[in-house]
Amino acid sequence: MSQFDNVSVVKKAHVYFDGKCVSHTVLFPDGSRKTLGVILPASLNFNTGAPEVMEITAGRCRVQLAGQSEWQNYQAGDSFGVPGDSSFQIEVSDTLHYVCHFG
Amino acid sequence: MSQFDNVSVVKKAHVYFDGKCVSHTVLFPDGSRKTLGVILPASLNFNTGAPEVMEITAGRCRVQLAGQSEWQNYQAGDSFGVPGDSSFQIEVSDTLHYVCHFG
Numbered sequence: 001m002s003q004f005d006n007v008s009v010v011k012k013a014h015v016y017f018d019g020k021c022v023s024h025t026v027l028f029p030d031g032s033r034k035t036l037g038v039i040l041p042a043s044l045n046f047n048t049g050a051p052e053v054m055e056i057t058a059g060r061c062r063v064q065l066a067g068q069s070e071w072q073n074y075q076a077g078d079s080f081g082v083p084g085d086s087s088f089q090i091e092v093s094d095t096l097h098y099v100c101h102f103g
Numbered sequence: 104m105s106q107f108d109n110v111s112v113v114k115k116a117h118v119y120f121d122g123k124c125v126s127h128t129v130l131f132p133d134g135s136r137k138t139l140g141v142i143l144p145a146s147l148n149f150n151t152g153a154p155e156v157m158e159i160t161a162g163r164c165r166v167q168l169a170g171q172s173e174w175q176n177y178q179a180g181d182s183f184g185v186p187g188d189s190s191f192q193i194e195v196s197d198t199l200h201y202v203c204h205f206g
Contacts, residue, residue: 002115008108009129011139011160012200019143019198022125026112036114040122057114095122097115 004034017044023100032103039096043089050102051084059096064089107137120147126203135206142199146192153205154187162199167192 008027023037111130126140165174
């Protein structure tokens with residue numbers, strides 16, 4: 001599925017880390033919300049509020065979850081989960097396109 | 104209106120100019136399409152295929168259309184039109200959030 005249908009999309013983006021991450025919010029008929037974004041090649045640390053699942057739609061990265069010593073590699077088609085009130089370090093080697101699912 | 108309702112949104116973004124411009128495509132029930140994007144502070148030259156109207160939802164820029172000597176300033180709430188098969192130079196001073204309307 002290359003697109004979300006029958007959704008609302010917020011016009012204004014969120015821009016993080018001086019533009020290394022740009023994300024748009026998508027609202028679903030059931031009241032849930034996802035963000036759709038891009039992370040440019042960089043090494044960044046993201047904090048989570050709610051638990052989230054990052055679904056990679058294009059690009060390549062490696063990720064280290066808070067409190068873990070291992071890095072995991074992810075690319076298009078992969079997903080990884082992050083607990084709530086936590087953080088993860090991400091190193092993007094090829095510009096990452098992602099969908100972030102919450103809750 | 105801060106969001107588009109009852110639309111489809113393409114998951115993968117377009118990334119231009121090494122990430123200085125990130126744009127997502129929004130598809131409307133009538134078959135029309137707009138793009139929703141961000142331009143980081145930079146001086147960039149964009150080419151147009153179809154005629155387009157750039158609606159600024161946040162930020163600040165100045166624009167010089169192809170073949171014109173004057174620069175015009177634009178900010179949130181402003182729009183400017185660009186002919187088809189043309190180009191424009193844009194200097195973004197505050198990160199620009201825009202909706203691009205085609206046709």
